[in-house]
Amino acid sequence: MRLLNVNFIILFIATTLLITSCNTNDDDVYEPIVSMPLTINGELDAATNFYDNQGPHEHNFSGKRSSGFTEGYESGSKPRYATGNVTLSSSGNWTFSDALIGTLSRDRKFGRKSVRMRNTGYVVMSFNMDNGARTVRVRHAKYGNDGNSSWRLIASYDNGASWSFVGTTVNTASTTLNTVSFEVNETRSVRYGISKTSGGSNRINIDNLEIVTEGTGGGDGDGGNNGGSGRNSNIAFGNPSNANSSANNYFLSKPEFTLSYNNNNGTPNWVSWHLNSDWLGNRGRCNCFQQDRSLPSSFNRITENEYRGSGFHRGHICPSADRTVTAQENENTFFMTNMAPQAPRNNTRPWVGLERYLRTLVNNGNEIHIISGVSGTGGTGSNGFRTTLSNGRINVPDSFWKVALVLRNGSNDINRVTTSTRIIAINVPNDQNVSSDWRQYTTTVDAIESLTGYDLFENIPNDIEAVLEARLANRSFN
Incomplete structure (x- = not known):
């Protein structure tokens, strides 16, 4: 009986040590170490x-x-x-x-x-x-x-x-x-x-x-304009949904953009990116849609073929044409984590119209911080109304929205935002009966935040943020 007790104690101690050694990220276990001092x-x-x-x-x-x-x-x-x-x-x-x-x-x-x-x-x-x-x-x-x-x-x-x-x-x-x-x-x-x-x-x-560095954002000599103020953060104004490691609000950061991925929907919730002339070059569109294997293996990794025959485009959130300095940067916009099912006329009419307009602002000496995403369920493509694609793996959104904060080229962007800073916000229905004029869909940031539950510009001082987000953009843009 005594031998059994001794063996039990030894087994208990060994098991405890094994559990402690395996619990490698438990802050309740203080791990003594011998540090290597710096001189x-x-x-x-x-x-x-x-x-x-x-x-x-x-x-x-x-x-x-x-x-x-x-x-x-x-x-x-x-x-x-x-x-x-x-x-x-x-x-x-x-x-x-x-x-x-x-x-x-x-x-x-x-x-x-x-x-x-x-x-x-x-x-x-x-x-x-x-x-x-x-x-x-x-x-x-x-x-x-x-x-x-x-x-x-x-x-x-x-x-x-x-x-x-x-x-x-x-x-x-x-x-x-x-x-x-x-x-x-x-x-x-x-x-x-x-x-x-x-x-x-x-x-x-x-x-x-x-x-x-002095060269930060200047591209690599592969076609960049080098006329901007450097490549800034793709998420300088905050994490709109506090994206983290949860499956339906999964934080994913790439050099070209940052996003929140929704595993249930098979689409991003939102994508955030910076745009100035240092991101624009002469690389063409690669048309190389690809599965994003940076998602955890247990996730819903959408493939490039799951939209085929659906009547919906693989709609870019961060546009391919906003990343054209290098071939790799353009290719990275084709990850399926940057796509959502988009009605063809939504994509080729108002959506592309605003994308092109924002690039004209860049060519005129501006830099732009953009946040864009999708909302709701159910859209009408060229084959009619759908709520999901690929046997329910992909949610078809009800609308596509975008917010763009426009600044003259410069540095310390957050500190340069004032109550007169220009903000453009649109929310476009995901159907075929949409106007070609994106100006018809302007709205306020407050309205988009109410729709989505996100805080799109949390890093702007509250008094300035309140004024900007309540203001409806002037529809008579040149």
Whole structure:
């Protein structure tokens, strides 16, 4: 009997240890580690600006070491605090110490993942920005109900052998991801990172660390106009539905656009993108509709053939013609996650008319932040009324809506919005009996928000937002 008890105790201890070791992202289990300290031996001045939530500022460029990037940590996996390396598809290799990639509901994040850091942990680039950087922007917030902490931006000029603090200390005291912008104006080869400096075991989240260079947004020499103000965030004015990891409000970010995917409907809820001349080149339409395999394998991954014979177009939300600098950028607009069943005359009459009009505004020195989506169920295509396609896998929407905020080319777009800023909003019925004139379908942002339940411009100050969203656009546009 005593032998049985001893064996039971040993089995219980072993099982407990196994469960604890497998519970790799449970914040209730404190994981002691031996950290690899950084050598920090200097201070560098940099103008440091603090902003309320400015969104992820999401963009990725193929020439990231010269053209800049935003790292959202969505492509990585690091479930433990122990020091280790992570390869991230948006930027490159990073070293984490006393830091992990968090996926819990208490992790503050724009998509599904963000960095979670504790003690004196750090997250640093293991690659250099070859031509330096102009600005480094970081989003930060407290994890869960933890107390306040502070951190510093750090830089290395000797491939990570030693580091220097940059700018001022940042105190993290909010549970909202806010933005800190460091004007580094660096021309040397450099790599950056975040080092937590106080707060002990209190944890902080870091998301969407953005490196902006003088060349950011200038394209890659493959046909871009290079006359804009740089490629800005595709979701600068907020996450309209607070999209996350839930199946019917699934956050999906690509270099060309950001969207919320609805798994039940097989369509996006909304798509958000930035448009200026740095996105426009001379690449033609690829016509290469494709399944989006970046969705989880358990999701409703619509294929390019499921619309055939339905009487509805595979209607782009973010237009192919808004992404024409490189072949890859144009191809990425053909993912089926960017499509919804659209009545042919809706697509080829008012919808394309507004798309073309917005590009004429770009050619006249403007940049535009666009959010567009679908609403309701039931539309009339060339073969009559339908509520679904492909045996119920795809919902046919009742209407297509679009909102465009227009600014002259410039920087710090959120801060440049005033009560006189131009906003165009339309909501077009999804049927064949529509006018060719998109101006006939103008409405207010308030009306679209009431229809959808979204907050389309949450990052604009409330007093300005209230005026803009209630204003009906003038229908006598030139």
